[in-house]
Amino acid sequence: MTPFAADLLILYRRELHCFIREIETFPDDATLWRTVPGIRNSAGNLALHVAGNLRHFVGAVLGGTGYQRNREQEFAQREGTRAEVIAHLEAAAADLEAGLNALTTASLAGSYPASVAGLHPPTGRLLAHLAAHLAFHLGQAGYLRRLLTGEAGATHAMDPGELGDGPGV
Numbered sequence: 430m431t432p433f434a435a436d437l438l439i440l441y442r443r444e445l446h447c448f449i450r451e452i453e454t455f456p457d458d459a460t461l462w463r464t465v466p467g468i469r470n471s472a473g474n475l476a477l478h479v480a481g482n483l484r485h486f487v488g489a490v491l492g493g494t495g496y497q498r499n500r501e502q503e504f505a506q507r508e509g510t511r512a513e514v515i516a517h518l519e520a521a522a523a524d525l526e527a528g529l530n531a532l533t534t535a536s537l538a539g540s541y542p543a544s545v546a547g548l549h550p551p552t553g554r555l556l557a558h559l560a561a562h563l564a565f566h567l568g569q570a571g572y573l574r575r576l577l578t579g580e581a582g583a584t585h586a587m588d589p590g591e592l593g594d595g596p597g598v
Contacts, residue, residue, distance in 0.1 A: 433537055434529040437556055439593060441483070444563045445522045448476055449515050451570050456578060458510045465576050470504060472570035473514050477503040479566050480517040486559055488524025490543045491552070492531050496524060529556075 430438070452472065455461045461473040470478070478500075485498040532552070540549040550558075575581060 430530050431532055431534055431537060433553060434532045434556075437560060438525060438529050440560050441525050441563065442522055444560070444567055445518050445525075448479065448563075448567050448570065449518050451567065451574060452476055452511050452514050452518070454582075455511060455574055458508075460574075460577055461511055461514065462507050462509070463577055464573070468573065470569075471507075472573050473509060474504050474506065475566045475570045475573075476514045477506060477517055479563050480521040482562065483521040483559060484524045486543075486545070486555070487528035488521070490528070490541075491536075492524060492527030492529075494524050494527050 452461065455472065462471045464471050481498045481500060481503045484494070484496040488494040489496040489498070537551070537553040537556075539552060541552045541555045543549075545555060
């Protein structure tokens with residue numbers, strides 16, 4: 430694994446771990462699928478979306494895991510348990526490692542091997558984008574949980590202590 434991919438894996442794992450904590454903090458399974466006026470996607474949908482996104486773009490395309498994405502289902506689902514959603518996030522963490530392990534310095538600098546919105550950005554740039562995408566939806570899920578429950582408490586997402594210490598691998 431390249432040093433950049435190893436650093437990305439630390440970030441992805443941290444964000445997925447934080448997303449799991451966020452899902453666990455919902456008071457029950459039904460609340461995970463609720464929204465508020467003006468918000469279309471529940472925290473459950475956001476979690477399924479980031480899991481499917483990472484499993485596809487990193488796991489399947491880069492790591493050859495064979496994962497078949499159903500993006501429409503990620504947003505259409507309206508029920509399920511917190512444990513089921515967490516299992517999707519955990520599967521994404523496993524697929525991330527397969528994809529990042531397959532990278533070389535040359536493949537990181539080269540074009541991403543599949544079209545993304547009609548483009549082929551450099552693989553490293555796309556991977557950085559996917560990390561930002563994950564963090565964005567994690568923040569949405571946390572904010573939505575607080576709106577739905579009235580609980581102001583944070584789950585300490587993006588804890589700098591989870592970055593580790595010292596130089597990159």
